[in-house]
Amino acid sequence: MLPLFVIAPLLFGGFISLFMRGRSHIAGWTAFAFSIASLILAAYEVLYSFGKAYSITWFAISGLVVHISMSIYTLNAILLMLVALVTPLIMLYSIGYMDVPSERPRFFFEISIFAASMMLFAISANFITMFIAWELLGITSYLLIGFWYHKERVPYAARKSITTILIGDMAMLSAMVLIWNAFHTFNFYSIMASPYINAMQIPLLLILAAVFTKSAQFPFHEWLADAMEGPTPVSAFLHSSTMVKAGVFLVALLLPLFYEAHLLYVILAFGIATAFIGATNAIAERHIKRILAYSTMEDLGIMLVALGLHALLAAMLFFIVQTFYKALLFMSAGSIMKANDNAENIYLIKGSTKNRLLFISTLFGVGSIAGIFPLSGFFGKVAIDSVASNIYVYILLTVIEFASSIYIFRWLFIPMRDPLTKGIDAELTAKYKNIPKTMLYAIAVLALLVAIGGFAYAYLPGLPYAGVFANTYMPLHISLVSGLTETIAVLLGISVTYYIYVKMNLKGMSSHRALHTLLYNSIAVNWVYSIIAAAFYEIGGIVNSFDYALYWFIVMGGDGLVFIAERLRRIVNGQINAYAVAFAAGIILLVIIIAV
């Protein structure tokens, strides 16, 4: 079966739910049912077409033959299954979450298309297919982030994300064009199999730029935090298996190329910088979802670090486990917010322990993100620590792990506090009890996945990896030393957090101005962005006044001509004697002509 059919149910379901304006209450269930169908098809595909590649010709002209190519190799299968698994859960969660009936059809349509594009991305085997999915992801994410367009900051957030993504799209298109001219093929595996060409560095750097925009890496990372303006299921989806993962996945897929072009250190450097920025911002942030967003940046940075260390398996392990816990945490955050009347500041959010199922599931997620044994996050993080041969990288990773345990437990502890007033407390309890069941089921399933995700550690090395350099990848292993170091860092983080935020009950870092600025550097980045935008705007102004001058130049030219014409017209003054003079002058002129 052609893998393209995997996305068919999702597309179909999306369009059906779009036209369910009259019956919006079942739109969500429809989309859910079709996403289950997609999951079944994906599973079938992975089981029966594993290791196969497919290609159909899209169009061909003058040597340019463009195929729609798909493959179900190991990496494709991993991402495909992740997306296919998470999509129904997101749909399920959204059924409870989306309480505005009139907007439901649009929401489920957009999210179905979003999921379908990510699935297409997962199975793509050439740049064209990948790029189609890549851009569709960008566009649908724009629509989803801008979903509540009437909220104040939403248009800004949506625009920021699409603008950043557009830069990446154009970089990717440039890279594709350059690669075609170098190899005359778009197929990933043909390119990796061809002998390496020196000119590849520039297209690969362009691809990296695109990856950085999509995966929110420094210096293109700021859109991710703003993207929290979108509905929570979207955030959960965007940060776990789709969109931001696309960039990392592409690097993983093309890792042999980066290796040959000696660009791994670039990936490593940007990855570690981003991870650091993400972790520090998360410590200082107060918005319940933005903390998680910065955490995602950090996670993605660490994945790139692993890839930069040429440890594909470690990166993929982290890739898998991060999907589950990040989806889980976002869903928890959404549920908590729903119970708190959509309050966003963690200091205003109360009583997260009131719903036991929700709280326990959340604990799984928090434990996993911090990296507590034996939750899946531990395996992911320690596997990367274990391959960090460079001592500085190792130390930085450990520091980041320490920081991440601080911010995530701060995220956990502060909303745990109960409201002071009895009446409000009872009200809140009722609200927590009223969280729709579908949301909780989705969270519970994810908690289960988080708990068992660590088993991937056992399975990953046994899978076949496409690409000629498969044997040079760093092997996947967990060293005891790394495990211990990590555990110590995490425990230290927990105790520090507990001391600061629970014992001392500090309001946050706001009293320490300098420290806050250092940690919360997102403002500075935004400032740089705005300077660049202002510079372009100024250039626009100059060009525009030039344009206006050019326009007036033309108009003035016309006026000048009219002025000459006016002078000329005055010759004809109605005096017959003047005409006779002109006549004589004419004759003289003609005589001069014949004389010369």
Add this chain to the structure above:
Amino acid sequence: MASIEYFGYALFALLALLALAAMAAPFHRRKKVSFVLGAVILAAITLTASYLFASGSSFYLLNIFRIYPFSMLFVGVFSILLLLVMALSYDAPGSFDSFFMLFGFAALGIVMVPMASSLIGLLLSLELASIPTVFMIAINGKKFIESSVKLLIMSGIAISILVFGMALAFPYDAQLSLVQIGSASGPIEGSYLALLALVLFIGGLSIEAALFPFNLWVPDVYEGAPANMSAMLSGINKKVALVAMMEISFAMFAVYSSTYVTIFMVLSIFTMFFGNLAAMVQKSVKRLLAYSSISQAGYILVGFAAASQYGLEASIFQMITHSFMIIGAFAVIMFLENQGIKTIDEYRGMSSRNRYLSIALSLLLLSMAGVPPLMGFDGKFLLFTSAIKSDLLALAFIAILNSFLSIYYYGKVIIAMYQPKKEERIVAPKAIIAVISIALFVIIIFGMYPQPIISIAAKAASALLGI
């Protein structure tokens, strides 16, 4: 051959008949009779001329008329144009009887110019063509006296210069016949006198042909005269002068072609620029058309300057084209003038007042501007290519530039007509509609399919050049 000559005599007889009809008009004072008589005679002249043209024969008739395709083409064309002008004048305010008498004589002169076989004949027929027009303007009323006097004075100057030129040419050819004079073959050494004669001929004819700087009277007179007379002056009399200029230059002074090519080039450039630039700032539509008609003469001279079979062909084509365009346009203007609509401002909203007239005038003006697929474009295209063919790249470029400059003022009129302004509808008389329709028909049909006119023009041009 003999039967062809009978047709020549028939033509001669028709001309005599025309003169008789003209003289009879003031006596019987029957508008309709004069009109029908004139129309029939002119139509008969056209038919006879076209038969003679088609036969391609070339002979002298009584030693004063030369019958050959060139002359026959213009006899035919001029009689059609005269017919149109007569139809226009039928409802004019002045007395049609006296008009018709003068018109008949003018027509006689006009038709005889292309046929004249000697300088004397040419001069006399030019005289006959131009003097009656002075009175045709004057009979319309007191306010037309000024322009008729101006025309009279300028015609007087023209004639005297022409006569002087004739005197200078006399030593070279005592017969004063319009056949080629040899270079310095006469009793006088050198060719200075001949060249001077050429200059005087061109200068004298330039007055009627409205070439800069001999044309300053044109705007005053065209604007001051009634529109039907403006149509006649620019549509016919100007072409008559150009025909005479062609005959004198290309038949008589052919050996001096290198000299008159320069003269024509200079005159052409001056005339085009003068006409187009001055037209840009005009407010009265009639005056604007006067300037436009000047610039058109400039374009026609481009073909003269090319001085080749192809160039003359193009000039002849454009002369025919312009006559129809300008008569059509003046027909519209004549009607509107009678309604008191004169300036561009007053033309606003014309499309809602009379849709047909505004479409017609737009098309006529676009044709003058040289917009395909109208006849004006074909003419200009031929002219400009002929200049390039004769290696006059600069002239061609200037001409093209001018041609597009002109769209500005034509556009101004057209734009004004299509501006929204609600006023009561106006209805045009049938005669005017008929004239406009004929002009429109010609410029559209032969614009889209110009080949017949090109062939005719080519035949006439080769006859003139004796190829």
Add this chain to the structure above:
Amino acid sequence: MIQILFISLITIAIAIAANIIFGRKYSQHISIAAVLLVLIYMSYSISAFTSGSLAVSESLPYISSLGISLHFTLTPISIMLITMSLIVTLAAIVWQGIRGANTRSINSLLLLFLLSAIGLFASANLFLFYIFWDVGVISVFFIIRSFGSASRDVASKNFLIYSIFASALLLFAIMLIYFYTPVGSFNISYITAHSYEIPIDIQESIFMLMFIAFAIKMPVFPFHSWMPNAYSDAPTSGSVVIAGVLSKFGAYGMLVLFYLLPVAETLKTYVYAIAVVSVFYSAFAAMRQNDLKKMAGYTSMIESGIILAGIASLNYLGEYGSVYMMLAHGFTIALMFIAIGSLEFAYGTRSISILKGAVSSAKSASYSFMLAIFGSTGMPLTAGFIAELMIFIGTVSAFGLYGIVPLAGIILLGAYMYLAASRSIMSTKEKLSEVGIIGKSQKAAMAIAIAAVLFFGVFPFIFLNMVKI
């Protein structure tokens, strides 16, 4: 062998006549029927061309003394562009609505313009090319002049000045070519075969003249000053055809020019530089526009720059890429102008700073506008992507790394258009009240344009299969 082109031209001519006679009541019906009919001919010709059973050359004698005949050839390029013109004009006509204002005159002009477009894209000699060029320009002039907005006076004047200047240069260049080819000829294929015999300096002059003429129409910096006002002051259906079809006159002419004269090979680098400058210039100029239509105008100038870049690369991919871009841009910009026109219809303004939250009540127009933005940034599955891919492969193989520079212009373009969209479409600080409700016919026009944008983006092979290189 059916002579499709003559039939098409005659169909349109009959439609114009019918429109003038019966237009008071049935103008829309007649015009739409005629365009659809020709569209059917064209779809037949696509299939016939692919299978090789089409009369590719149609000729009738015209002006024999100059060796001019009514000679048309149907190439894949002309079929693509004619189809595009038909669809764009169809959308423009449909947008006006069945009921309501009297559309007789504007439909006659639109059909006349369509006639000229069909003739121009298929003409096999430069004389016909010039004639159809001028007919198109004049009909558009009257569209702006008679049906434009309040400030149309200046706009139409500027349009006219630039257009006639372009026409003058073009005419002169055509005459030069005619004179300098060994046997004076207007026939494009003959000139292409013999143009190497033209002396190099004459070739350069001809190239310059024609380049400026076509650059004005495309428009390309620095010959674009007529564009912003003409686009913004034309009526919506006028803007649609000006940006969608008329600008392709210039682009198509440029394409013909580059393959006409061998001197193009040496000049292509300069042309490419102009194209790049034009892309960035218009991207920056767009940033300060407050009028959505003017913004769309500068957008279309960016695309024109990209088309020029593709043509300047002088290889098959660049060539067909730019043709596909002409097609794609025709649909995209038509969609954009239709969307803007509908927004204006709904809210009575098209100022970015005044429009707020349009998506809440003018959904169809807002989403169309967004799709137009996606299309013009080259989203896959819109026709623009196919075109950009081909063009930039072409430019890279011709100019190396410099070939990707124009893509940065698209970033600027997109950045500003998303800004405009977030301000006018999404934000709801103070919602504007509606003055009109977008009707069925306007939605139908949007649907036509959207369908075209997506259809030719998903099924590019329909056209590209015709090309056999």
